[in-house]
Structure formats: structure tokens, C-alpha cells
Amino acid sequence: MTTIQEIRNKISKFRPTSQEENLIDPNLNDKSTRLYKFKNDKGNKFRIWIFTDRIKLETPLATSLLFSINIPDKICLANRFLENIKGIGKLYTDNSKDEQIKLCIKLLKEDLISLRFDRIEGLTVYGNWLQLILKNDRQILPEIEVCEKMKSIIELNYPAKIYRIDYTDLPTDIGQLVVKFERWAISDDFEREEKSKEMTKKERAELIEAIERKFNDINSFLDTFKDKPLTDGAIKLQCLAELVTELNTVPKTNYKPTK
Secondary structure, three states: HHHHHHHHHHHHHHHHHHEEEEEEEEOOOEEEEEEEEEEEOOEEEEEEEOOOOOOEEEEEOOOEEEEEOOOOOOOOOOOEEEEOOOOOOEEEEEOOOOOHHHHHHHHHHHHHHHHHOOOOOEEEEOOOOOEEEEOOOOOHHHHHHHHHHHHHHHHHEEEEOOOOOOOOOOOOOHHHHHOOOHHHHOOOOHHHHHHHOOOOHHHHHHHHHHHOHHHHHHHHHHHHOOOOOHHHHHHHHHHHHHHHHHHHHOOHOOOOOEE
16 A cells, blocks of 8 residues: 555545645655645644655644744744754744744643654644644544644634735736735635635626736736745735636536535
8 A cells, every 4th residue: 555545544534635746845855746635523624745755734824923843944934943842852933933932832842742753753833834744654633633732722822913915016906806806815725725615606707707807917917026025915916816727727517606
């Protein structure tokens, strides 16, 4: 039995969806070839990326913290060594909220110790995801439970800051589209896919027509950023364009919009 089959069997109770992938993770310096998506019995969403000798188990998160354990994060830059925590591992941050992170680790200590991280295993917490990097031979179900517990603790004590997005940098006509369809401008592909299933036929048609009419203008605007990071408004715009592309590629047999 292959590693992919073994992992699928471990989470079979959740009836996961499966898709081939070709994702390079710079933190692991490895490529994922398979992605599983599922919800547990409580309705919490999870994804499992399968790499050569490890998996990445992740669940959506809303927090203001950014840190990692054992594996420095090269993407969000939680890569500055802070301290070595006995029984847990090496703690890395971006040095912006070190004291809060230390307090958070104390709250998570029991759960982190229970995971018994190997030197190539670890955890990353940033903005909208909690990720566990684990060896392929893990049982997975116990780790899902721990992941769920830590998510609750972090969100309760260190919630994400709520702020209103500024769309003034967008061209007026495009900005109006983003404001109108903002509820569908979701950056996480898992959440976006789930949310899109709630669309009525009318909402779906209106979104596709409005965005497709402006596709050239949208692409031209996004191209102006070149190597610079996108603004919050531009990210929302990009999400809407990606959603319309996804809706146009979903076979009708797989898409059942509400009336």
C-alpha cells in the first residue's frame, strides 16, 4: 500500500476529497503531489498536503500572531530564532510580538508537548492558517484533535484584528465591482470553493458577467504591481477573478447552485 493510500485510509471516516498537486513548499524544500480536503465531525475544515516523507495538516485560523516551531517560515518570515523550549522545540518569530507569543506558547504547552515533535516536525501559526508538519507515519486522527484544540485557544486569546479594507487604490469602476461582490472575494481556495456552493444561479451569473466584462482591465491593473506585493484591495480583486475562472471550469454535473 502506498503512503497516499495509507493516509487516505486514516482519514476515511471524513470522506475526504482528493486532487493531484504539484506544489513546492519552500519551508520544507519539497514538493506535494496530493491534497486531501475534508471536514471533521464538528464541521471544522482541514487540508492535508502529502510530501515525500512528511505531511502538512492545516486548518483555517483567525489570529494576529505569527510564529513557528522547529521549521523557520520563509514565506511569512517567522524565521528569527527566539528560544529553545524544552519538550517542544525551537521557537521562531518575526520579532514583532515576541512577548504575546511566549504567553501563547504557555497556553498551548500541554498540547504541544503531547505532539512529541521529531526534529523534522513542527508547527506554523500565521494570520489565517494553523499548520502541523508531521512525519507520514503519524496516526493523524489524534493530531487533528490537538490541532482543533490549539486553534480554539489561539482564536479565543489572540483573535485577528478586524479592519475595513481600503479600495481607493483601485480604478473606480473596478473598485465598485469589488465592493458589490466582496462577500465572494475569499483568498483561501478551500473556503472559496465551499462558499461558492451557496451561490444562487442568479448570483453566479451576475458575478461571472460583471467580472468577465472587466477581465482585461483587471489583469492590466494587477500587472502594474509587477514584483511589488498586492494591496488588500488588489488581493480581493484577484480573488474574484480566480473565483470566476474556477466557476467557469467546474463541470455542471459537479455544481449544484441553490435556486
